[in-house]
Amino acid sequence: MHEMGIANSVLDAIRTETRRFPGGHIYKVGVRIGELAGVDPDAMSFCFEALVRGTELEPLALEIEYCPRRYQCRACGHSYAAAREDSACPECGMRESQFLGGDELELAYLEVENGARAAGT
Amino acid sequence: MERVQLERKVLSENDRIAAGLRARFAEHNILCLNLISSPGSGKTSLLERTLDSFDRSERVAVLTGDIQTENDAKRLARFGFPVKQITTGGTCHLDARMIERALLDWRLDDIDLLLIENVGNLVCPSSYDLGEAAKLVVLSVTEGEDKPLKYPSIFFKSELLILNKIDLLPYVPFDIAAAEENARSVHRNMDIVRVSCQTRQGMTEWLAWLDRKREISRAAASAS
Numbered sequence: 001m002h003e004m005g006i007a008n009s010v011l012d013a014i015r016t017e018t019r020r021f022p023g024g025h026i027y028k029v030g031v032r033i034g035e036l037a038g039v040d041p042d043a044m045s046f047c048f049e050a051l052v053r054g055t056e057l058e059p060l061a062l063e064i065e066y067c068p069r070r071y072q073c074r075a076c077g078h079s080y081a082a083a084r085e086d087s088a089c090p091e092c093g094m095r096e097s098q099f100l101g102g103d104e105l106e107l108a109y110l111e112v113e114n115g116a117r118a119a120g121t
Numbered sequence: 122m123e124r125v126q127l128e129r130k131v132l133s134e135n136d137r138i139a140a141g142l143r144a145r146f147a148e149h150n151i152l153c154l155n156l157i158s159s160p161g162s163g164k165t166s167l168l169e170r171t172l173d174s175f176d177r178s179e180r181v182a183v184l185t186g187d188i189q190t191e192n193d194a195k196r197l198a199r200f201g202f203p204v205k206q207i208t209t210g211g212t213c214h215l216d217a218r219m220i221e222r223a224l225l226d227w228r229l230d231d232i233d234l235l236l237i238e239n240v241g242n243l244v245c246p247s248s249y250d251l252g253e254a255a256k257l258v259v260l261s262v263t264e265g266e267d268k269p270l271k272y273p274s275i276f277f278k279s280e281l282l283i284l285n286k287i288d289l290l291p292y293v294p295f296d297i298a299a300a301e302e303n304a305r306s307v308h309r310n311m312d313i314v315r316v317s318c319q320t321r322q323g324m325t326e327w328l329a330w331l332d333r334k335r336e337i338s339r340a341a342a343s344a345s
Contacts, residue, residue: 109126
């Protein structure tokens with residue numbers, strides 16, 4: 001279970017980013033997790049909530065975009081999601097594909113409310 | 122509410138340290154390999170057989186990771202090569218900083234091949250780059266042949282699959298052809314060797330793979 005460490009890395013990044021928005025509050029963070037990243041989204045959400053609870057980061061939501069394995073056909077160029085590297089292209093039936101993605105573990109975006117408004121409400 | 126795009130890796134700090142290690146390994150012409158498997162698949166036994174096969178003049182070193190105990194380092198130290206245990210104290214994987222720290226008092230100029238035995242775990246170690254040239258995954262025939270499908274991340278990221286304990290094949294229902302087919306469905310160009318650390322069957326193929334890898338690494342170093 002390394003989701004705790006990974007959730008912690010996300011929070012470290014948020015603490016760093018907070019400095020870019022003095023007086024603002026980060027309400028939401030978007031994280032992209034690929035099927036091949038070796039990270040379980042449910043465990044990640046659980047750890048994230050546990051780490052945020054009772055800290056200055058509250059309220060902070062986590063939105064996970066789970067990304068399937070994606071390939072591009074070398075013959076016709078069509079991109080598609082598949083669970084096997086040797087899957088046939090749904091367009092042309094060829095089995096010659098190139099890996100496009102599905103191993104990502106990325107911070108995609110933050111949603112920030114500006115300082116003035118956060119302080120006034 | 123303002124949305125700010127970030128587009129950066131979650132483990133960028135680990136990746137930064139790993140990139141530093143990779144640069145140092147290149148500078149000192151070190152081939153670094155990261156061995157990963159479930160607990161009990163035979164990483165330590167494979168390393169024992171491997172170290173035993175080397176001439177004592179070979180410049181080989183081992184870092185071995187465990188949650189607790191120095192047992193593996195003791196098993197591996199008797200071959201006379203530098204071995205260091207990394208005890209993670211609960212963490213289920215090695216990360217780049219642990220490797221960096223473990224290397225502090227070793228002279229990198231004295232090492233050609235650095236073998237890292239990760240903590241026994243098929244999931245977590247796959248996320249952490251240690252600066253290695255390649256990850257190797259060990260799967261034993263007492264496990265399920267569907268493991269590559271259940272844990273695709275590590276099979277996708279590993280260059281070589283070592284199918285271990287093949288001496289037990291007559292006694293277990295493991296379908297070795299299906300295991301290889303499953304591994305290649307996740308990672309088409311994966312190299313595969315079948316070994317037994319008990320009978321030493323397949324050790325020649327494994328050592329030949331290692332030699333080839335060392336040769337490629339040396340060629341790349343002399344070209345740069």
